[in-house]
Amino acid sequence: MENNDEKLSFKENWTIFKFILKFLLPFKKYFILAFVFSVLTTILASLMPFVISTFMDSYLQTQKATDQIIWFFAILYFVLNVINSLAFFFKWNYLQNGSIFVNQHIRKIVYAKLHTLGMRYFDQKPTGWLITRVTNDTDLFNFWQMLFNAVTSFLSIIIAFTALFVIDHKIALIMLLFVPILLLSVVLYQRISTKVYQLMLKKRSELNTKLNEYISGMRIIQQFRQETRLKDEFEATNEAYYGYRRRVIQINGLLLSPLVNFLMGLSIIVVLVMFSARSMHTIVAAGLIYAFISNVQIYFQPISSLMDSLSSFSNGIVSASRIKTIMEETQEAPTNQTVPSVSTDRNILNGKIEFRHVNFSYDGVHQVLKDISFIVNPGETIAFVGHTGSGKSSIINVFMRFYEFYEGEVLIDDVDIKAYPKTELRKKIGLVLQDSFMFVASVTDNIKMMNPVITDEAARSAATFVHADSFINKLEHGFDTKVIEGGAAFSAGERQLINFARTMVRNPKILLLDEATANIDTETEALIQKGLGNMRQGRTTMAIAHRLSTIKDANQILVLEAGKIIERGNHDELLKLNGYYADMYRLQSLQKEV
Numbered sequence: 001m002e003n004n005d006e007k008l009s010f011k012e013n014w015t016i017f018k019f020i021l022k023f024l025l026p027f028k029k030y031f032i033l034a035f036v037f038s039v040l041t042t043i044l045a046s047l048m049p050f051v052i053s054t055f056m057d058s059y060l061q062t063q064k065a066t067d068q069i070i071w072f073f074a075i076l077y078f079v080l081n082v083i084n085s086l087a088f089f090f091k092w093n094y095l096q097n098g099s100i101f102v103n104q105h106i107r108k109i110v111y112a113k114l115h116t117l118g119m120r121y122f123d124q125k126p127t128g129w130l131i132t133r134v135t136n137d138t139d140l141f142n143f144w145q146m147l148f149n150a151v152t153s154f155l156s157i158i159i160a161f162t163a164l165f166v167i168d169h170k171i172a173l174i175m176l177l178f179v180p181i182l183l184l185s186v187v188l189y190q191r192i193s194t195k196v197y198q199l200m201l202k203k204r205s206e207l208n209t210k211l212n213e214y215i216s217g218m219r220i221i222q223q224f225r226q227e228t229r230l231k232d233e234f235e236a237t238n239e240a241y242y243g244y245r246r247r248v249i250q251i252n253g254l255l256l257s258p259l260v261n262f263l264m265g266l267s268i269i270v271v272l273v274m275f276s277a278r279s280m281h282t283i284v285a286a287g288l289i290y291a292f293i294s295n296v297q298i299y300f301q302p303i304s305s306l307m308d309s310l311s312s313f314s315n316g317i318v319s320a321s322r323i324k325t326i327m328e329e330t331q332e333a334p335t336n337q338t339v340p341s342v343s344t345d346r347n348i349l350n351g352k353i354e355f356r357h358v359n360f361s362y363d364g365v366h367q368v369l370k371d372i373s374f375i376v377n378p379g380e381t382i383a384f385v386g387h388t389g390s391g392k393s394s395i396i397n398v399f400m401r402f403y404e405f406y407e408g409e410v411l412i413d414d415v416d417i418k419a420y421p422k423t424e425l426r427k428k429i430g431l432v433l434q435d436s437f438m439f440v441a442s443v444t445d446n447i448k449m450m451n452p453v454i455t456d457e458a459a460r461s462a463a464t465f466v467h468a469d470s471f472i473n474k475l476e477h478g479f480d481t482k483v484i485e486g487g488a489a490f491s492a493g494e495r496q497l498i499n500f501a502r503t504m505v506r507n508p509k510i511l512l513l514d515e516a517t518a519n520i521d522t523e524t525e526a527l528i529q530k531g532l533g534n535m536r537q538g539r540t541t542m543a544i545a546h547r548l549s550t551i552k553d554a555n556q557i558l559v560l561e562a563g564k565i566i567e568r569g570n571h572d573e574l575l576k577l578n579g580y581y582a583d584m585y586r587l588q589s590l591q592k593e594v
């Protein structure tokens with residue numbers, strides 16, 4: 001269903017339709033009320049021409065209209081008009097509000113679903129694509145209006161036809177002949193417009209994806225002077241999008257109202273010809289012709305508006321199919337998958353970590369971790385070193401349960417990691433990534449991560465504990481300084497320090513550190529090292545180290561290459577081994593001296 005170029009079969013359309021309709025159920029009362037008022041307006045609209053025709057034929061033409069009668073009809077018409085307008089207002093109000101509420105509800109559900117999905121899913125989907133799904137595709141406003149129109153139009157046609165039938169059943173039956181012609185044009189329109197609509201939506205999604213890529217990668221784009229190339233690329237997609245838009249407008253301009261209006265004009269000619277023919281033998285009341293023609297208009301009008309909104313139907317079905325794809329996505333985050341042994345009150349008490357023969361792959365094809373085994377005792381530190389791409393971060397990813405491993409065991413305190421509830425893992429494991437994300441909020445709130453349970457004092461003392469306070473206090477507004485998007489105004493080292501504080505304020509039992517490789521000034525570097533020292537005290541730590549000098553004191557160092565452990569031991573043991581680690585260490589020491 002992902003490929004929107006494919007034409008959906010009737011069965012698929014129907015399945016999607018039933019799926020999306022379920023979201024409407026909690027708000028059905030709005031739609032039912034809108035329907036009731038809609039029926040009222042249609043009945044009134046059909047009746048009002050009769051008031052006029054009665055007045056014309058019984059009083060005006062026969063010159064029997066007295067002051068009283070004129071007032072009576074004026075007031076009657078006025079009252080009907082007021083009721084009609086009120087009914088229309090309520091119908092409109094309930095319909096609009098109902099549609100807004102359903103959209104909001106769908107958006108909430110889709111957004112919540114995204115949170116349950118695993119990293120594998122996000123690896124495969126461009127961010128812009130996902131944004132389009134959550135923003136544009138959940139906006140089914142026109143779709144709900146269209147559905148409502150479809151139901152009420154059907155009713156209007158029946159009511160108007162009944163009125164026509166009451167006036168003159170022969171001519172009314174002739175009006176029925178127009179139905180197949182109209183239906184044919186509806187089908188024709190639907191055929192042509194759906195295809196173009198789908199292509200237009202696809203281009204819009206592409207546009208969003210590209211835009212997201214450009215904005216996130218602006219630094220690289222500017223650095224490598226890619227502006228012109230990307231501008232051309234963007235313009236081409238934009239041009240294609242507008243091309244399809246223009247075609248949609250052309251199709252609508254040609255096939256929507258003009259066609260229905262043309263047919264309506266034809267039907268009025270037929271009506272007039274029929275009535276004229278009849279007038280040769282008998283008297284035909286002018287008011288009756290007026291009432292008839294008014295109801296002919298009521299009869300045709302819903303078809304016109306239905307066709308108008310048909311495009312919203314195809315549009316809505318395409319969007320709904322994408323929502324369905326997301327909602328039915330099974331690549332759940334490992335921590336969301338129900339494991340029979342998971343116990344909600346299982347706690348991490350000591351923080352012993354063990355990997356037993358773990359194999360792992362991101363895509364199910366390329367093995368990234370091969371037979372990884374190690375034990376870290378409570379309070380000890382293990383460090384992973386190795387070339388880029390050797391699998392260091394993957395060990396952390398597996399341990400954080402961002403991805404599921406497919407072979408082996410990972411244990412905490414001798415219990416399978418899968419048996420711990422997600423909340424316990426998130427609470428007791430502190431992850432410090434190389435480049436931590438900063439939210440648009442104060443420094444304090446960034447440390448607290450908006451958690452209302454954590455006090456400002458706790459945030460400050462965590463910052464002091466990791467030696468982040470000295471730089472924060474130097475900021476213009478100290479802890480209240482507003483962080484701009486992504487923390488762009490801070491250096492990598494400063495962001496790292498805030499991230500340390502953010503982790504420590506939660507007092508985790510286990511620490512996962514991905515050491516920053518960015519250029520950090522010596523002063524911040526010293527602070528970071530001091531902060532790290534404090535953090536590691538009494539906590540089991542798994543650290544990815546790029547600079548070997550920072551992990552000399554680790555209890556165990558694992559050297560990885562292409563996902564395999566090729567050396568293990570402490571710093572001295574590994575130096576004695578005179579292998580890969582010793583080479584790396586000597587090289588780094590030499591670089592430092594230079």
Ligand SMILES: Nc1ncnc2c1ncn2[C@@H]1O[C@H](COP(=O)(O)OP(=O)(O)OP(=O)(O)O)[C@@H](O)[C@H]1O
Nearest residue numbers: 123362363368386387388389390391392393394395
């Ligand atoms: N999300 C992903 N999807 C697919 N493959 C991935 C993904 N992340 C990493 N890989 C691949 O897994 C292998 C190990 O990557 P990993 O990030 O664990 O290496 P690393 O040792 O941490 O590298 P670095 O020091 O550069 O961070 C690499 O070949 C990488 O291309």
